[in-house]
Amino acid sequence: MRATVMHGAGDVRIETVPDAHLVERTDALVTVTRAAICGSDLWPYKSMEPSETGRRMGHEFIGVVEDIGTDVQTIKAGDLVLSPFVWSDGTCLFCREGLQTSCLHGGRYGDDGVDGGQGQAVRVPQADGTLLLLPVGKEDALMPSLLTLTDVMATGHHAALAAEVGPGRSVAVVGDGAVGLCGVIAARRLGAERIIILGRHPDRIAVAKDFGATDVVSERGDEAVERVRELTDGLGAQSVLECVGLEQSTVTALSVVRPGGAVGRVGVPQGESIPEGVTTFFDNVTIAGGPAPARAYLEELLPDVLEGRIEPGRVFDRVTNLDGVPDGYRAMNDREAIKVMIEP
Amino acid sequence: MRATVMHGAGDVRIETVPDAHLVERTDALVTVTRAAICGSDLWPYKSMEPSETGRRMGHEFIGVVEDIGTDVQTIKAGDLVLSPFVWSDGTCLFCREGLQTSCLHGGRYGDDGVDGGQGQAVRVPQADGTLLLLPVGKEDALMPSLLTLTDVMATGHHAALAAEVGPGRSVAVVGDGAVGLCGVIAARRLGAERIIILGRHPDRIAVAKDFGATDVVSERGDEAVERVRELTDGLGAQSVLECVGLEQSTVTALSVVRPGGAVGRVGVPQGESIPEGVTTFFDNVTIAGGPAPARAYLEELLPDVLEGRIEPGRVFDRVTNLDGVPDGYRAMNDREAIKVMIEP
Numbered sequence: 001m002r003a004t005v006m007h008g009a010g011d012v013r014i015e016t017v018p019d020a021h022l023v024e025r026t027d028a029l030v031t032v033t034r035a036a037i038c039g040s041d042l043w044p045y046k047s048m049e050p051s052e053t054g055r056r057m058g059h060e061f062i063g064v065v066e067d068i069g070t071d072v073q074t075i076k077a078g079d080l081v082l083s084p085f086v087w088s089d090g091t092c093l094f095c096r097e098g099l100q101t102s103c104l105h106g107g108r109y110g111d112d113g114v115d116g117g118q119g120q121a122v123r124v125p126q127a128d129g130t131l132l133l134l135p136v137g138k139e140d141a142l143m144p145s146l147l148t149l150t151d152v153m154a155t156g157h158h159a160a161l162a163a164e165v166g167p168g169r170s171v172a173v174v175g176d177g178a179v180g181l182c183g184v185i186a187a188r189r190l191g192a193e194r195i196i197i198l199g200r201h202p203d204r205i206a207v208a209k210d211f212g213a214t215d216v217v218s219e220r221g222d223e224a225v226e227r228v229r230e231l232t233d234g235l236g237a238q239s240v241l242e243c244v245g246l247e248q249s250t251v252t253a254l255s256v257v258r259p260g261g262a263v264g265r266v267g268v269p270q271g272e273s274i275p276e277g278v279t280t281f282f283d284n285v286t287i288a289g290g291p292a293p294a295r296a297y298l299e300e301l302l303p304d305v306l307e308g309r310i311e312p313g314r315v316f317d318r319v320t321n322l323d324g325v326p327d328g329y330r331a332m333n334d335r336e337a338i339k340v341m342i343e344p
Numbered sequence: 345m346r347a348t349v350m351h352g353a354g355d356v357r358i359e360t361v362p363d364a365h366l367v368e369r370t371d372a373l374v375t376v377t378r379a380a381i382c383g384s385d386l387w388p389y390k391s392m393e394p395s396e397t398g399r400r401m402g403h404e405f406i407g408v409v410e411d412i413g414t415d416v417q418t419i420k421a422g423d424l425v426l427s428p429f430v431w432s433d434g435t436c437l438f439c440r441e442g443l444q445t446s447c448l449h450g451g452r453y454g455d456d457g458v459d460g461g462q463g464q465a466v467r468v469p470q471a472d473g474t475l476l477l478l479p480v481g482k483e484d485a486l487m488p489s490l491l492t493l494t495d496v497m498a499t500g501h502h503a504a505l506a507a508e509v510g511p512g513r514s515v516a517v518v519g520d521g522a523v524g525l526c527g528v529i530a531a532r533r534l535g536a537e538r539i540i541i542l543g544r545h546p547d548r549i550a551v552a553k554d555f556g557a558t559d560v561v562s563e564r565g566d567e568a569v570e571r572v573r574e575l576t577d578g579l580g581a582q583s584v585l586e587c588v589g590l591e592q593s594t595v596t597a598l599s600v601v602r603p604g605g606a607v608g609r610v611g612v613p614q615g616e617s618i619p620e621g622v623t624t625f626f627d628n629v630t631i632a633g634g635p636a637p638a639r640a641y642l643e644e645l646l647p648d649v650l651e652g653r654i655e656p657g658r659v660f661d662r663v664t665n666l667d668g669v670p671d672g673y674r675a676m677n678d679r680e681a682i683k684v685m686i687e688p
Contacts, residue, residue, distance in 0.1 A: 093579075094603060099628060102603035162630075235437075259438060259446035269625050274618035281613050281634045284443060286506075290628030 003119025008050035020121035028127035030063040058118025059085040060150035084294035090129025098296035144313025156182025158292030162264030163239035167191030175243035176204040178315040188212030265289035347463025352394035364465040369415040372471035374407035402462025403429040404494040428638035434473025442640035488657025500526025502636030506608030507583035511535030519587035520548040532556030609633035
C-alpha cells in the first residue's frame, strides 16, 4: 500500500510500504477515507535528522473497517470509524479517568510497527477502546468537521477545559492555527463572554470571528500583552489557551492571564522549562493542559458536529490526494494553508 | 517602640523605631501579642544586600486592637485579632473571588511605611478587610495553633487545594518545614488516603506522622522519585504539595506526580522558570498555587483549631521574646528549630 514517510526536515515522500494487516486479536484493519496533516507534523518537518528508513506519518483519520481481530466486539467490517490521535485500551486506570493519552496499554500512530494515518490503511491497536463509530456515510458533507474530532477540535476543547473556561469568563487564545481556531469554538461553546484571539493572518482571523472571537490582537510580544490588558480592564484574561508551544507564545500566554486565572497549554512545548518569570507564582496562575485525551471528548462533541452547532471543519482550506501530501506539508509550513485534508 | 529590622544577610537587629500609629481612616493600631518567624524570612536572611536603613520584618501576628480609624466598622479597641500575612480590602474584585493576595488595594507588611509583624505594634491598613476577630483570650492555650492561621496552616491548605487533594487521593508533600507539616494536616483534613512526606529530619518526621503522614521518603533527588513511585504502584502521587521553592524540590515535585495529577506550589520559587522537562506536559500535569489567600480560609480553618480537630501549633518548637529574635533566625536557618514563636 502507499503511505507517507518522512525522511528528514523538508523531506516527505509517498512510498510503497507493507500492507497494513491484523497482528493482535484486539486490532482492527481500517481503510483510510480521510486523513489530515497536523501542525505537530511540522515540528519534524522543520528539524528531523535525515533517516534512511524514515518515519511513518499521520495520526488523524477516518476510515472503513475492513477486518477485526477475534477479540474486537464493538465494531465490525463495513463500519465507518474515527480514531483519536492516540490509541488506548479504554479500560485501564487512566482511560477510566478520561486520560486516554496516558493509557497504560496505548500508543501513538507511526511508532513501533503501527501504521501512520496518512496512508491507504491503518492497523488500529486496541480497536474497542480507540475507535468511535460514525453514524453517517463515508462521503457525508460533515467529513471535514468530523475529521477535526480526531485531534484539533478535541485539542481546542481540552485547552478550554484546562484554562477553566466557563460562562461569562474572559478568554484569550494565543495562536491562530487550526487548534487556536478550534479553541475559539470551544470557548464560545463553553459560554465564554469575551474571546480575544492573538494572531495576524487575515484569513485565519476571519474564520476566528465567524467562530465567535469578539476581539483580535494582531500585535506581538509586549505590545500584544498590553493590548490584551487594555481589553480586559487592565487585569488580563481569566482563561488563556496556549495553542502554539513556542517559548515566545508561552511567555505571552503567561503574561496575559489574570491573577487567579488559568493557562491551558496544548501546543507541544519546544522548550524544556516554563518561562514563568516570577509573576505567575505570585499571581496564583494555574498552568494546565497537555495532549488532549480526544477519546474522552468524542461523545460530547460529536452531536454538536452532527447537528451543525459547530463547524470546525472550516479549518481545512486545502484538500489533496496522497500524491499531494508533500506539497501539503510545504503549504502548511509556509502558512499558505491552515490545515490540509487528505483523500487518499 | 521596638521592632525587628534586617540589615543584610545574617544581620537581624532589634531596634527602636517610630511608634506605630494610625494614618488612614481604614487603619487599625494593633499591639502584638504573638508573632512568628517565617521560612520565607530566611530568603533575605541568606541573601540580602547590606542596607543602612534596613527592612522591617514579620508578617504573622496576633494582637490586641488599641485604636481604629474612623472608617473601621467590624472591630473595636480591646478586640483580639489575627492578621493574615498580607492586608487586603475585602471588597475588590479579587477579594470577592477569594484571592486576597491579589487585592487591588492591598499590600505587604514591612513595605511602604507599614510596620512589620515582628515588633511591639503594627498599623494594619484596610483593617475591616484584613483582620479576623478571635473569640478567645490573648493568653489562650490555643495561641500557637491560631498563630499558624496567619500563614503556614493557610499555606498548607492552599497547597492542598491547588494540588486538588480530595477523598481517597494519594498525596506527596515535598518538604518537612512548617508549611510541609501543615500541608500534611491539610491533606488529611481534606480526606487524602495516603500521605507521603519527603523529608529527612527525624523531629519533623515525627510531627508529620502525628499529623497524618502514612509514609516517609527520606531519600533525595532521583532516589526519592523512585521511592514515591514504588509507594504508588509505579504511577506517582495524584496530588503533590511543593512546600520548599528550590529548583531541586520543584523538579522532585514534578517528577513524583501521576499523569493527570496536580502540583500545588506554595514554596516561593527561587528560580525564574519551572523546570518541567518534557513529561509534565505530556502527562497533563496541572501546576497551580502561589501565595495563599489566607484571609479566604480563616472562617473555614478557625473552628477546626478552636475545637481541637487540628493542632498546627505543634510546628512551633521554640519561643522567644523580641531580644531573642536574631537567634531565632539563626536557629531556623541552621535547622535547629522548625519555627519560632515570638512573645514581644
